[in-house]
Amino acid sequence: WGLGSDGTVGANKTAIKIIGDRTNLYVQGYFSYDSKKSGGTTTSHLRFGKQPIRSPYLVFNADYIACHNKSFLYHYDILKGLRKDGTFVLNCPWDIKELDEKLPASIKQFIAKNNISFYIIDALKIASDVGLGNRINMVMQTAFFKLAKVLPVDEALGYLKDDIEEMYGRKGTNIVKMNQDAVDKSINELVKVDVPKDWADAQEENLPFKNEPDFIKNIQRVMARDEGDELPTSAFKGMEDGTFPNGTTTYEKRGIAPMVPEWQIDKCIQCGRCSYICPHATIRPFLLDDSEEKRKPDTFKTAKAIGKGLENYQWRIQVSPMDCTGCANCADICPVKEKALIMKPAEHEMEMESENWEFATTVKLKEGLMDKYTIKGSQFLRPLFEFNGACPGCGETPYIKLITQLFGDRMMISNATGCSSIYGASAPSMPYTVNTEGKGPAWINPLFEDAAEFGLGLQMGVKQNREKLSV
Known part of the structure; x- marks a missing residue:
């Protein structure tokens, strides 16, 4: 189980190539992806055997399952199909003592009842230390070769390093060295977990x-x-015409970001650029009046708002850590020399800021205080396109988000198939949403070249209705 763009699929293709070329085993890979673009979920089904493999089957009885992003533990039945006495590897920043608190009860039960060999590794830290950022593929591939025992470990890692030179040689010796260093450093970083017996009786907390x-x-x-x-x-039932409700992405809370921005209240100049540039509408400015200031949580720090007409309000930049994808656009665009947004480990920010985000959503919009056709003024308007499934750092979705802020309560969208149809309405994830009056964009996805004609039909229909009403 990997996160789109973390290198998992590419690494598994490398494993197939190594084993297929260097052994007498037959190999097969089958890769499935969700439609969240980069940052979505990927599953790689790898099979190796002495008999020819005639068709690309999914793996339903696995000897080895690896979870490359800890957020998957809370959204999928991650161990479904793992055989008794199988191996489970989890990439996470937790030590052994923290596992009891962090792992869902269903995972703990399965591991204990099925005698699973359980290993953890902090792949993100290793990749970051050697300069690879969030590209954890070589770390997790090293873990695979060490534990899967398809090939002798030293032999497999030697082949892996040879392939690294072949794959990355044209990018320079520095890239090759970083990837090879990741292999060397990872081999001793796997931690085997002694599974407590009481995990077999683990119970979920009643939330x-x-x-x-x-x-x-x-x-x-x-x-x-x-x-x-x-x-x-x-x-x-009730959806026979093919319509889906709007605004469903607000319930997803994927929690996929490894790093999330933390607002530095004393350095913020209140320009609004961070919100303006955010591809997923996960960071926004809020203005609080006196009543809202009185009922805010203690951790919801605010500063006196700067600007004509804002004298009676308090200012807050709030991040939704469970929806953020960790692209760092907001931190990059911040014009302050000592940045007012600093990327911090996501887990800490999720603990600190999730409730603050929930409170921020109860703060009323303060419209009409500034010209909405300015960067800062536009960001006080509610985005009616939020938490979409585009790649982290997408350069297109901020424009769509801005259009919905300015005109979204009366938009009709005829959307040709492509990237914008995938992040725009990939069932059941609908990022187009509505305002407090229930008004928002209406979206449809005609196929390819039909979109312009369909859009013309929408416009003609509206025009006719207006002419009839004016008679």
Whole structure:
């Protein structure tokens, strides 16, 4: 299980190539992706055997499962299909003592009851230390070769280093060395977990019930777990015309970012550029009046707002850490020499800021205080395109977000198939949403060249309706 853009798929293709070329084993790889673009979920199904493999099957009875992003633990049945006495490897920043608190009860139960060999490794730290950023592929591939025992470890890692030279040689010796260093450093960083016996009886903590719409509980959650094919037709009652509700991405809370921006209140000049540039609408400015200031949480720090007409308000830049993708656009665009946004480990920010985000969503919009056709003024308007599935750092979605801030309550969108249709409405993830009056963009995805003609039809229909109303 990998995160799109972390190198997992490429590394697994390398493993297939090494084993297929260097042994007498037959090999097969089958890769499936969700449609969240870079930053989405990838699953790599690898099979090796002495008999010819006639078709590209999925692996339903695995000897080895690796989870390359800890957020998957809370969204998928990650160990489904792992055989008794199998091996599970988890990339996470936790030490052994923290596992008891962090792992879901279902994972702990499965590991304990099925005698799973459980290993952890902090792949992100290793990759960062050698200069690879979030490219954890070589770290996790080293773990695979050490534990899967398809080849003798030393032999396999030698082949892996040879392939690194072949793959990255044209990019320079520095890139080759960083990847080879990742292999060398990873081999001794795997930690085997002695599974406590009481994990077999682990129970989930009873969390407060969230009042979510039926669509979210009965359809979206199921589809997001990759179990949508198990939904009966009757589950879609009331959706026979093919429409999906708007604003469903707000319930996803994927938590995929390794690093999340932290606001430095004393360095912020209140320019609004961080919100303006954010591809996913996960960082926003908020103005608080006196009543909101009185009921805010203690951790919700604010500064006196700067600007004509803002004298009676307090200013806050708030991040939604569970929706952020960690692209760092906001930190990069900050014009202050000593940045007002600093990228920090996501887990800490999720603990600190998730409740603050929930409070921020209750703060009323303060429209009309500034010219909305300025950078700062536009960012006080509610984005009606939020938490989309585009690649982290996408350069296109900030424009769409801005358009919805200015005109979204009366937009109709005829969207040709392409990137914008995938991040714009990939069922069940609908980032187009509505304002407090229930008004927002209407979106449809005609196929390819039909989009312009369909859009013309929409415009003609609106024009006719207006002419009839004016008679």
